[in-house]
Amino acid sequence: AQSVTQLGSHVSVSEGALVLLRCNYSSSVPPYLFWYVQYPNQGLQLLLKYTSAATLVKGINGFEAEFKKSETSFHLTKPSAHMSDAAEYFCVLANQAGTALIFGKGTTLSVSS
């Protein structure tokens, strides 16, 4: 069965520090992976997506993620956190049929000054 596991439900960093949000997946077929972000009281929006074209994927707002097949991971990083990055982040896996997306439980990122 396909699944997504986000390690750590809450991550706290200082402004300017490295952001690292961890995601591991399980899939018997080559996966399509995404990161979505949800700002307080809003819907979700796409940060970036991996579709096998390149293992290092760049997204909006300075975020990037690296696909590592050997580790079944798709961790999200940003070199320097901003206060505006405080939000909930979801790692997402497309299902095998290509009809729906499977969401991780989410990681809340807090940024302190």
Added chain:
Amino acid sequence: NAGVTQTPKFRVLKTGQSMTLLCAQDMNHEYMYWYRQDPGMGLRLIHYSVGEGTTAKGEVPDGYNVSRLKKQNFLLGLESAAPSQTSVYFCASRSGTFPGELFFGEGSRLTVL
């Protein structure tokens, strides 16, 4: 440019009452989805549709019904609301191109007393 619009945004129901959530998209998307979001659970798929006149069950379909009579609209119905259905409901849509970006509405907060 409205994107995905959900109505109503807030609703309080008593146990046993019925209601319908409406999702409308103006992007001519083939796929539409209803998710529910609960603390610590991420987003769980309730039902989805791959085109006008089609619907399919997701991960947590019990207690909900859906209809897609028009391509732009996807309705989620609760026939007899239960307190366990207290949640934030998100509608999303995407084009038929896989794996396309999901576009989300702003959510509908439902409380069942």
